[in-house]
Amino acid sequence: MGVKGLQQFVDHICPAVKVWVDLKEMAEQYQRSHPECSPVVAVDTMACLRYWYTPEAWVHGGQWREYLDSLKRFVNAFSTAGIGLVFFFDGVIEQKKRDEWIKRRLRCNLEIAKIFQYIKANACQPGTEMFFIPSGLATFTRFALKSMGLNIKCSLQEADYEVANYARLNECMAILSQDTDFLIYDTVPYLSITKLSLEKLSTVMYSRGKLCHSLNLRMADLPLLACLLGNDTVPENTVDRLKYRCLDEYLPNGRTARQRKQIVAAVAHYICNVDHSHSGLREVKRNLPCHSDESLLEKGVESYILPGQSSPWLPRNKISPVTQQCEMPTCLNHRILQFAREKHIKAESSMVYKVLIKGEVDCSNTLEDELDADLPGQGIIYRPARQSIYGILLSAEPNAQPDSARLYPTVKEWFVYPGNLLQQPDLVLALPPELPGGIPDLQTLWLTEGPAVEKLRYRMFLACFGLQDFVQEFLHLELPSTAVVCCLLLYMTLQVTTLCVEDLDAYLAQVVCIRDKPADHLAQIQVPHVDSRAVHLASLFVRGLSVLIAANSACGFPFKMVGLMPWEVFDGKLFHAKYLQSHNGCTMEDLLEKNDILVHEFQKMKFLINTVCAGKNRILQSKPRPLAPVRDRPDPHGGGSHHNFQRAQPTHHPRYQGRYPQPGWTNSAQAAFLFISGRRSQPRPGSYNK
Structure with missing residues (x-):
């Protein structure tokens, strides 16, 4: 970084x-x-x-x-x-x-x-x-x-x-x-x-x-320079006092503004006057805070030394780090772990390897509106599906104990979602799907071939989303991409009770309409205005595709990955346009561009989703959310409106430079400000959903 x-x-x-x-x-x-x-x-x-x-x-x-x-x-x-x-x-x-x-x-x-x-x-x-x-x-x-x-x-x-x-x-x-x-x-x-x-x-x-020449350093000194300036191994607050001491010596009469620009040169000047050896590094350590890790500088320098290289700042017998291999759990089959490792390196499966080797996964930020209480964060929505995936990976062992006697392993999740201050990972149980006969072992799922195993993989995939009882219904769908999209939309509909008929229609309409549209056609779509809820829903769908990929990997690839890719089934502007149409009472014919083939495909997918939902006592309700015409929207440069909208603050305003928490910021945003500014808050009640 x-x-x-x-x-x-x-x-x-x-x-x-x-x-x-x-x-x-x-x-x-x-x-x-x-x-x-x-x-x-x-x-x-x-x-x-x-x-x-x-x-x-x-x-x-x-x-x-x-x-x-x-x-x-x-x-x-x-x-x-x-x-x-x-x-x-x-x-x-x-x-x-x-x-x-x-x-x-x-x-x-x-x-x-x-x-x-x-x-x-x-x-x-x-x-x-x-x-x-x-x-x-x-x-x-x-x-x-x-x-x-x-x-x-x-x-x-x-x-x-x-x-x-x-x-x-x-x-x-x-x-x-x-x-x-x-x-x-x-x-x-x-x-x-x-x-x-x-x-x-x-x-x-x-x-x-040229950098070394300008700073009067040797190439071997650059790792120490990086550490004394602050990097991912050596936190900046650990070396701040030393940096400003270097500045005072380098520019005793310099002004503050000039000093800040000269920090790199000042630290380089300091390094030039230190004995270029491990004993010199010990002298540098003495200038760091007493509470800091004594080995921190060594670790920092070492992190830049490639195999076969050495550093004068490290002990002579210090061997440069070789590419580290994660320890493989002894309870798992070596062939299984090797298979997972190879798939990971080839970028075909990421979550699987991290779960098997480290028992830890993470997910970065998603464009979600924390103030929309009707829509949970994707980290929460997809947790049950992830638990099933973890259960398949960590609980699919031969001769496993009955469920009543088992202690399920946990996975550490670092997921960004509204209310999570990331002060510690969520400990999530690996709960395998409930299937007659239990969960097959990974040897069977991944390394065995044959029609029976192919059907098993398909059923296991659906089981990750609680749909294992509807295999035949899904097999009636002609295209694999149609099946996976229906699986995702069914899961979302069952998990998010605030999804309505209009939301589902928008999702389905864009899925069937996107198929034959080239990129240049999609680029020309005009979205009359942007709705914050549609932005949130779009992100939930795209994140769901990532979960489909993880489930596909865990279950031995019952689907070809190409059918799970967003460019096959999703376009942001197309979805946004369909969402606005659907919530403003557009007819089905207009929503589907007056194409009878698309209408037929739309109805087929919607019938499956409604049938499965009815079987699970989830009845979708119509809840249109009429949007204000564009002319009634406020002028971003100051025009008025009879609607109750808050004017956006100019992004160049000092209030937006991270100096103060903003009016209207969410709890997570407030906490983020406090954390970054060094005034870290305590988690509010309910921040963690273990």
């Missing part, structure tokens, strides 16, 4: 570190010096998602076919120049990064609160300064790139470390990212994704050599 202050230093104080490069010329030079290799760029994917998502609309749940086209343009630009790409995804969050992860998630809560406040005030999408990537973008990007036949890798440990090590060992041409940690690793050249011009295929290369 980067070195504190280093990017600003490079951008504003030492621009010589930035060197513009033409990637075609760089590839040609690489080819001349490596005639036996083809130029390959290792891509830090998580740093690139914001750059890749180019559709103008982002608040409606994602313009997935447009996004797919954007990814294809990116890949084609490099392949045309003869440059290969290998994409790395974060596979796990290491314990040392959990606190930083939590702080980021809570900051995102503040951003989401502002977004919904703006939507309710203005009935339109906020400007780009409030841009928030669609939910699940990282998950679905893995499958999008895999569908193009590209090389995808999901990390088993710290992703930055794996990228740096892979690029070095495989003599890659460069690393593409936007993370100053890559200025610290002694690896291949580091290129900027934010400065990349696809048309010219040029970007900025950050030169480690």
Whole structure:
């Protein structure tokens, strides 16, 4: 997640570190010096998602076919120049990064609160300064790139470390990212994704050599510099006192504003005057707070040392860290764990491996309105389904005890949802679905073939969503994608009692209408105004697709993954348009674009959902929510309206710079502010749903 202050230093104080490069010329030079290799760029994917998502609309749940086209343009630009790409995804969050992860998630809560406040005030999408990537973008990007036949890798440990090590060992041409940690690793050249011009295929290369020259440091000193500035291993508050002492010595008469800009240079000057050895590191430790972990600096420096490398700041007998392997639980079959590991690395299954190896999963922020009491957060809605998935993975053992005598294992969940302050993980029981004969073992589900097993996988998948008694009804659906969408919508309808007929009609209409629409057609859809509830519902659906993927993986892939992808079954603007039509009393014919084939498919899916719901005593009610015409909506620049809307505050206003909690902010947003500002609050009653 980067070195504190280093990017600003490079951008504003030492621009010589930035060197513009033409990637075609760089590839040609690489080819001349490596005639036996083809130029390959290792891509830090998580740093690139914001750059890749180019559709103008982002608040409606994602313009997935447009996004797919954007990814294809990116890949084609490099392949045309003869440059290969290998994409790395974060596979796990290491314990040392959990606190930083939590702080980021809570900051995102503040951003989401502002977004919904703006939507309710203005009935339109906020400007780009409030841009928030669609939910699940990282998950679905893995499958999008895999569908193009590209090389995808999901990390088993710290992703930055794996990228740096892979690029070095495989003599890659460069690393593409936007993370100053890559200025610290002694690896291949580091290129900027934010400065990349696809048309010219040029970007900025950050030169480690020039950075060292400007700071009078050796390459081996950069890891210590990163630690003393503050990074993911060494918290900034641990080194703050030392940094300001360095400033006082470096600029004894400097003004505060100038001092802040010179922190990097001041710390580098301090390092130059310390004995470059492990004993010198001990001297540095003495300047840290007495309560800090004595091994913290060593761990921080060590985290940048790749296999086969050494550091003068570490003991001579200190072996550089090798790629860590998670300990495999002895209670599980080795073939099963190896299978899960391989699927994880290939980015075909993420949750499964983390549950089996660590018993811990996490999920980032979702565009959800905490003030809408009718709609729970996705972390709560999908918990029963996740519990079934955990139960299949952790309880599917031969000769298991009867349910009445069993102690079910728990999984640690770090899920962002309204009211959760993330002060500790939720401990969630792994509860297998109730099936006659019990749960089959993973050997059967994953590694056995045959018609009987295929039927079992299908039934297990439906069982994750409480629908195991309706296998025959689902088999009557012609398309696999239709079956999985009906499964998801049925689950949502049963879990969220406030979903109404109009909501279901909007979901189903967009599912059947999207099939033959190309990306450019979807891009031209005009949404008259933005409704906050529709934004929330869109995010719930997309997050549900992620749960379908996890269930599919756990059950041995009864469905092809392509049928679970959002670009096959969902488009944000199309759903939003259907939602507005449905709630304003649009006829079925108009909702389905006067297409008899679509009407027939719509009715078939809706009949199945209504039938299953009736069997479970869930009767959908009509509850239209008429929306105010656009002319009655308030002018975002100050126009009045007889409707009771609050004016949005300008995003450049000082109140929006994180200085104070805002009027109308949700409880989670208030708590996020207090946490980030160092005034961490106690959890309110009911914050945790164990």
